[in-house]
Amino acid sequence: MIGKSEINIFIPAYNEAATIAQVIQDIRSLGYQKIFVVDDGSTDQTNAQATHAEAEIITHLINRGAGAATQTAIECARQLNLQYILLMDADGQHLPQDIDKLVKRMSKGDCDLVIGSRFLNNVQGMPLSRKWFNHIANWLTNLVCQKHYTDSQSGLRMLNRKAVERLHLKLDEFGFCSEMIYLAEQGNLIIAEVPTETVYTPYSLNKGQNFFKGIQTALSLISKIIFR
């Protein structure tokens, strides 16, 4: 089993002052101590809150999108020669306890990228528009990928060193979720999914993706595949 001290948790965050400190505290209470926040040019107190919560802070001077923040996280892991990284959202929608599930799956040693899937269990509380968005995004992702994935848009992911070395994302916006899966397959990485829970609050529902962003995401991904 991979030790908790070997796990480096990266949280891309943009204007998440309301939740970031609690998210860090919850993760830390489970025994994970290496927590990095990639502040994507927040204009609120996100940076100060994360600093106060004693996370390592990497700051984008201006907002460049969730994909860009994830690229920075992966690049940082490459530079620091980290063996395992875990990416999670800053809005508190992931249950911190699910981190253990991803670590356990990665510990089997037969995969390079583990995705926390909201659709392997019965999804509760997800609004219809978001369900539609996820279905369309999954359909599009599966269309260009060799295997079938149940949750291509999940922000809860764990990567080993091999994945960190091979994944060079290009998309700055939310399209990076599908892009990562696509590039992982292209780079002969093995992808696994584990069932995870999601907490939907009015706050988290205002964040993240919606149907119109989804269309933009789909167009970015298609453009990336056609014009690569």
Added chain:
Amino acid sequence: MELRFFQIIVPLIALYFIANLIFNFRKSQITIAEMIIGNIFWVAALIFALFPDHISTKIALVFGIESNVNAIIFFCIGLLFLNQFKMYFLIRKQEKSLTILTRKLALKNYSEEGNS
């Protein structure tokens, strides 16, 4: 076939731009997608200039318009579209550069703060 003045000038301009696009692609200043889309436009302009009456009649059948004046208007609209297309790629390139710069600065600042 009797060639009119614009039937000589427009294909020459189109050939210049086609060569220019290929040259820029070979120098890696534009992507293959930009080169292909740009060339599609200029080849279309070239063909349109060589056979304006035939094509405008075909267009007239579809859209209900005709005459060479209309052909010029179409050509100008096409130019505007091409310009829009070039602007789109230019902005996209600038956005990408901005992201690269932002990310590099973030990691540089982080490593410097970590070492200090």
